Amino acid sequence: MSDAHSVDAAVEAYLASPQCANENTHRAYSSVLDRLAGWLGGHRPLTEVGEEELLSAITGLWGSAAAATWNRNRAAVAGWLAWCRARGQQAPELSVERRSGEREPTATLSRDAIERLILRPDVPLRERTLWRLLFETAARANDVLALNIETLDLRGRRAGALRWDAGSAHLLPRLIEGRSRGPVFLSERRPPPARRPSRSDLCPYTGRARLGYDRARILLDQHTRTPDGEPGWDLHQLRRAALMYRTA
Known part of the structure; x- marks a missing residue:
């Protein structure tokens, strides 16, 4: 304890x-x-x-x-x-500042680069499915991570306003196999009892929690970081690329 x-x-x-x-x-x-x-x-x-x-x-x-x-x-x-x-506890001060929203322009990811990433054999099914959905739907990452299995129309390739293509249609059934409800995307491990999220964010079959945005961001960065340590992609880049190619 x-x-x-x-x-x-x-x-x-x-x-x-x-x-x-x-x-x-x-x-x-x-x-x-x-x-x-x-x-x-x-x-x-x-x-x-x-x-x-x-x-x-x-x-x-x-x-x-x-x-x-x-x-x-x-x-x-x-x-x-x-x-x-x-409450009288001795705790350190946080000495880091807020950041402005201005960033250096980031090059739009190419279709080929996105396809190569998703098809890499070392990338787990969960990540491949998430990234494919983000690219095919052009949805915000939080909206995709919030998906529940019971809201998916696999035959119609949609969930509410989100619509996807053949790539996601191929991956989704494999990801949710054996589950008929609960979060689509799950964390790697069960949360400890003291930090259990709400029931809506728990898988009723495995007890694992919904995959969070921060963890999803880190996973994408880890798989796209360069050998010399340069930061990898962020989740918004996938959406920005999807939006650009839709209007091209």
Whole structure:
């Protein structure tokens, strides 16, 4: 069991507080803080975590993310730490700044590059299906990650307003085989009891949680990062490419 003053215990207490009572807030903050606790070491006393180590963790986890993602995750961490300090716990200050939304223009991904990525034999089925859906539907990543199996019309190749093509139609049945309801895209492992999301975000067959945006972003970056360490693609690039090719 976590020590009362451990990083894990502080995260669990914050997620159970009124500040995180909203389901969407709880889901988003849980994803961010769970990853941070995993990086820092959840069993450690929170008092051992210094500002420099916290900065290193934040940068390592989200340093290559888009400004909006960086700012959103920074706010989640800052809110958690402020809550801890307000309750008399010794917690480090978060000394990183918000980022402006301006970024250097990013080249549009080519069709060939996207196809090569999706067809790579080392890419798992879950990731290939997600990326194929993002490219074929031109939908926002959050909308695709929010899909439930019971909303899919596999024969009609649609789910609500989202419509896909043959590539996704081939992959989706394989991904959801043996499941008839619950999230389409699942995390790798079951969440610990103290951090279980709402029932709507749990698979009733495996107990695994819905795949979150931050984890999906990291997976795409990992598979597209260059050998010399240059950041890989982000999820929005797939949507931007899809939108461009639709209007070409």
